[in-house]
Amino acid sequence: MGETIKWTANKMQIKRGQGAATRLFNQAEIDKARNFHRTFPQYQPTPLRSLKYLAKALGVAGIYVKDESYRFGLNAFKALGGSYAMARYLAGHLNRDISEMPYEVLTSEAVKRQLGDITFATTTDGNHGRGVAWTARQLHQKAVVYMPKGSAKQRLANILAEGAEATITDLNYDDAVRMTATKARENGWVVVQDTAWEGYEEIPAWIMQGYGTMSAEALTQLQEIGVARPSHVVVQAGVGALAGSVEGFFTSLFQEQRPKMVIVEADQANCLFKSAQAGDGKPRTVGGDMATIMAGLACGEPNLIGWRILRDYSEMFVSCPDWVAAKGMRILGSPLSNDPRIISGESGAVTTGLLWTLLQDKGLREAKESLGLNRESHILLFNTEGDTDPATYRSIVWDGEYASAAK
Ligand SMILES: Cc1ncc(COP(=O)(O)O)c(C=O)c1O
Numbered sequence: 211m212g213e214t215i216k217w218t219a220n221k222m223q224i225k226r227g228q229g230a231a232t233r234l235f236n237q238a239e240i241d242k243a244r245n246f247h248r249t250f251p252q253y254q255p256t257p258l259r260s261l262k263y264l265a266k267a268l269g270v271a272g273i274y275v276k277d278e279s280y281r282f283g284l285n286a287f288k289a290l291g292g293s294y295a296m297a298r299y300l301a302g303h304l305n306r307d308i309s310e311m312p313y314e315v316l317t318s319e320a321v322k323r324q325l326g327d328i329t330f331a332t333t334t335d336g337n338h339g340r341g342v343a344w345t346a347r348q349l350h351q352k353a354v355v356y357m358p359k360g361s362a363k364q365r366l367a368n369i370l371a372e373g374a375e376a377t378i379t380d381l382n383y384d385d386a387v388r389m390t391a392t393k394a395r396e397n398g399w400v401v402v403q404d405t406a407w408e409g410y411e412e413i414p415a416w417i418m419q420g421y422g423t424m425s426a427e428a429l430t431q432l433q434e435i436g437v438a439r440p441s442h443v444v445v446q447a448g449v450g451a452l453a454g455s456v457e458g459f460f461t462s463l464f465q466e467q468r469p470k471m472v473i474v475e476a477d478q479a480n481c482l483f484k485s486a487q488a489g490d491g492k493p494r495t496v497g498g499d500m501a502t503i504m505a506g507l508a509c510g511e512p513n514l515i516g517w518r519i520l521r522d523y524s525e526m527f528v529s530c531p532d533w534v535a536a537k538g539m540r541i542l543g544s545p546l547s548n549d550p551r552i553i554s555g556e557s558g559a560v561t562t563g564l565l566w567t568l569l570q571d572k573g574l575r576e577a578k579e580s581l582g583l584n585r586e587s588h589i590l591l592f593n594t595e596g597d598t599d600p601a602t603y604r605s606i607v608w609d610g611e612y613a614s615a616a617k
Contacts, residue, residue, distance in 0.1 A: 213615035215567060216477070216529040217577045221489050222521050226466060229522025234415055234515070235458030240422035242308055243294050247423045249312035250293075256280040256424070258431035263546035265589075268569040272437060272588040275542070275562070276428045277552055279596025282344070286506075286558075286595040287424055288404070289341030291451070294420025295402055295413050296330060296345050313348075322350045329354060331399040333386040335448075335505040336365030336598055338404045343374035354399060356390050358383040362505065362599040382499060383448075384511045405449040405513040415515055418455040425459040428590060439464055440590035442581065444472040444561040447520075448509035450482050452594065454516025461523045469590070470525040470581055474561050476502040480529040481510050482520060487527075493517045503532045503602065503612065506557030506595060526581060530560055536612035538563030542593065543607045555595040555603060562591060571616045 233239070247253050257277050265273040278287035301311045304324060315321060329352040332342045339355040346353035353374035357366060361378045369376040379386050387403060391410075394401045406414035432440060443460060447453040453473050461468045475483050478501055484494040496510035512520075520527075538559030542552040554562070568574050569583060583589075597603035605611045 213531055213533065215531070215534060215564065215574065216483070217574070218483065218487050218527050219580050220486055220524045220526060222486070222491055223524060224522045230518035232458045232462035232519065234419060235422055235455060236462045239419055240426050240459055243290075243419045244423045244426050246294055246297060246308055246312070247290060247420075249314065250282070251313065252282045254280070255427040255431070258428055259550045259552055260435065261545065261549045263549045264541070267546060268566065269585060270569065270583060270587040270589060271585060273565065273591065274428070274432060274437075274440070274589070275552055275591045275593050276424060277593045278424060279553055279558070279593060284340055284344060285598050286337035286340070287421065287452070287592070288337040289344055290423050291404055291417035291420040292332075292338060292341035292402055293345040295416035296342070296349065298416040299400060299413065300325060300349070317348050317350070327352065329397070329399040330402050331355070331390050331394045332402050333357070333383065333390045334369075335361060335383065335508060336368070337506055337595055339369050339374070339376065340365070340372060342402050343369050343372035343376070347373045356386050358386050358508070359499070360501070362602070364599055364601065365505075368598070382497070383509050384495075384497075404451050405509070405511070406451075406515045408514065411515060414451060414513060418451050418458070418515060421452055421455040422459050424592065425456050432588075432590070437588050439467070440469045441587045442472065442583065442589045443469045444474060444565055444589060444591050446474045446507055446557060446560050446592070446594060447482055448479065448507040448557075449511065449513040450516035450520055451513045454513060454519045456592070457523050458519050461519070468523065471523060472526045472528060472581065473520055473524050474528045474530060474564055476500070476504040476507040476535075476560070477529045477531050478502040479508045479510050481512050482517070483527040483529040485512060485517065485521070486524070491521055503556045504535050504560055505599070507560070526577065528564060530564055531615070533612045533615050534563035534567065535560040536563070536606045537566065537614045539603070539606050541566055552593055553596045554593045555598045558593040558595040565589065565591065567616045573616070
């Protein structure tokens with residue numbers, strides 16, 4: 211698809227009044243998820259990094275990166291979703307409220323005896339499956355994980371190290387999701403998938419609520435440094451569960467004063483961008499291999515819960531070639547002056563690469579103006595993963611693979 215960044219302003223955005231319901235992500239729901247995560251012995255809010263020198267260089271008031279490479283020692287945000295969904299599922303099984311199921315209870319021998327053996331199954335490019343495997347191990351339960359064709363060996367190794375049964379298939383992500391669902395039906399496994407489709411919405415909704423811990427922490431951290439709310443949030447999307455959760459949270463809280471939301475995809479897997487371009491409210495899909503270095507974003511079929519929110523409340527959709535992610539990795543890895551260094555993987559860094567290009571490249575001036583990015587802007591980004599594929603990280607950051615097409 212070439213070298214250029216493509217963008218489309220969202221013509222379906224609802225500026226006033228009611229769009230898709232965001233009550234799944236209201237403060238009370240997100241507090242439940244956050245209170246649950248707080249019971250984990252590994253829990254600590256991940257850092258919110260303020261890149262002051264980068265903001266100054268780019269002529270905006272602030273750039274803040276929520277660094278999820280610190281989450282639970284797992285190098286990505288994803289376990290927030292899997293762990294919460296698995297806990298909600300088990301709480302339901304035991305007829306208890308999630309507030310009665312802190313980590314200590316959930317992982318106890320007594321609960322294991324009550325539940326018996328359960329197998330959780332999922333499809334993943336790496337991060338989500340690692341989170342599911344990590345949670346299953348702590349619950350003394352089993353996880354079966356399928357990965358799409360071309361998945362990184364190191365990401366497979368990380369999942370196997372959590373004691374899961376894991377294999378790389380020869381299917382793309384969306385076909386692997388379908389295969390997992392079929393196998394789960396045949397074997398009586400519980401599917402913990404981070405995307406929703408017609409008839410499968412409860413577990414994905416819990417996963418998205420689990421991601422809410424990250425947005426809630428970020429807002430608290432911003433408010434602690436005197437930023438009442440960000441003016442813009444730029445968030446990456448594969449199926450759009452993460453983006454839907456972030457947007458649901460900020461919309462539920464701020465309604466018409468919500469930050470302007472920019473949704474960023476890999477150009478080889480830009481199903482949300484295509485859906486926005488079509489402009490009739492219906493989701494579109496992308497098929498084939500979706501060959502992108504942004505493995506976490508290589509998903510061609512939108513999450514339906516996410517799509518409804520993104521359709522109604524996003525400001526802009528952007529489709530990015532691989533060099534944008536590579537540029538972001540280098541910007542974050544070798545920061546200006548005293549800005550903190552952030553180790554960011556391909557899917558984590560694309561929003562930084564995009565922000566730099568949006569604010570610098572004359573070819574994107576119209577997009578910048580349409581977003582109202584200026585000296586007053588406080589922009590929130592999420593580094594959703596660290597160097598989860600260390601070999602690729604080095605070939606990009608050290609050896610300069612995927613050179614920038616915009617300088
Ligand atoms: C690191 C990383 N960032 C972003 C995403 C995108 O999340 P979603 O598929 O919910 O859009 C993923 C998904 O796997 C991921 O692994």
